[in-house]
Amino acid sequence: MRTTAPMLFTPPATAGARHATRLETLSVTVPEAAVEPYEQAFLSVCATVGMFEADDEQLFWRIEGVKQAGQGEAELEAGLALAALLSGHEAELSREPTEAEGWLARIYESFPEQRIGRRFAVRGTHLPRTTPRENGRLVLTLDAGIAFGSGEHGSTRGCLRAFEAVAHRRPRRILDLGTGTGVLAMGAAALLRRKVLATDIEPWSVRVTAENANLNGLGNLVRAELGNGWRTRAITRAAPFDLVFANILARPLCAMAGQLAAHLAPGGTAILAGLLDSQANMVLSAHRRAGLVLERRLHEGQWTTLILRRLPER
Template sequence: MKRHIQPLETLILDQLPDEAVPAYEAALQAVSATVALFRDEATDTWRIEAVREATADQDALSAALALAAGLTGHDATLARNPTEAEGWLARTVEAFPEQPIATRFLVRPSHAEQRRVWGRHVLTLDAGLAFGSGEHSSTRGCLTALEALRLPPNARVLDLGAGSGILAMGAAKLAHVRVLASDLDPWSVRVAEENAVANGLRGRIRAVLALGWNHREIHARAPYDLVFANILARPLCAMAKDLAQHLAPGGRAILAGLLDSQVQMVLAAHRRQGLVLERRISLSPWATLVLRRRG
């Protein structure tokens, strides 16, 4: 059946400072099918562009931008331009090819040929409304950090702010463990569950709706041997104490969603809770941190 192509629009946020980029990028990721970042070297600021259906939920967009403004203290001005829809969907599919990540993973869109790949764990999913298609440097940094870890048998793993569930799936396939995934967005919880089933991981990934650590099952499964938190710098800092309390001795946390310029702020918050830096991965301008609880 041929899909009826809806009118599209491009959302533009311009002249954003470094510290505002992660929150506004996450805001547009939540309501758009595709998001791109551009740096203006002359002004040392960023422009974010996103394409979505012009008839999409306007209240969700307003709420996402308001949340980003509250988190950053920067009130960005949104510009909206109509976008030619003809051929855009096809170009989007072409622009999301198979993506080898590090040495052990391959992210594959569902439209690609489902061929066997030796030596890599294939994660099948599509770019969409739930963050985490493997294209973003923060996701790539987390998977790169994951493959270097040796998890104990029956390791307890939590993917906090799971989005599409890509990191939960990576851990489940690499280490043959069960993973609890959480997100504050109901759509992301649904997408993560659907992606788990599509990747043959039914029963090994459970997705729950939760704001941060505020969920009974998250507390019940603690302490964790590994926690992913690919969110934003300020929420990472605010939740540092909760993270330290829920990590097992010797447990690790993979933190992402922060810029290189925000590393010291995030590190300071977690060092105050007794966590130590084990590894830093920089995929400029984004950074991924691997922290460990002593023990």
């Protein structure tokens, strides 16, 4: 079994805190298609969640979460039941006592610098400080304790590579829908020096994005807003957009294809990710029906990123 850099989340209120009660680590091993629902089940009760590649050939992942022992048991049971229903895979839950210091040491060890494409590098705060630009790369710094979307995952890497390919168009109105920790929003803001609207349905994500933007000196360019998809008031007020990042999930992307097309400016670009290779054609078909055209596909491991455009008006 080998581990890769985990995608992690620690709510700011608990990050680095001293725990007066006992901690425990929960873990499940699931196929790649079941990762998202089980990850959400853990996020509902755990202060920290990590995902590690467990089997290269079979594409299985181990999801681990740390929580206070005995707390949130009802929520955990409900979340795991929903995950099993949504994924069709019932995973066996394991538990073991955990020392906070040991978990953080593992996080730091597993979060090396990530070099992405030709222009970007993602680094944790536990690494030696560096300048915003190093060896021709823009350096995006994340707190290693809140590094969900650290750049290790194929969908994040694919989005940044796709952005490199279209950045020469110099889009002015930019949206990062489902921003996570704001890595994509920060990459766009840093490279183009443009303002970026970053939205997410999760309050913790909005807080973390704002903190990361300030950490990288981009607080004046990245605006983090809480909202539910395309119904978010900040989105409707700022539309239409010249560039949209949507690193979400395949089925929500399909369901929102018409709304994406409606909020994209003529000639605008959409970068879609969070898709397994097997899901890409389904997502592409939904957006073609909405009037968008495929410009390019990028692959990172088993993940596909789609670059789509709305044709200019004649």
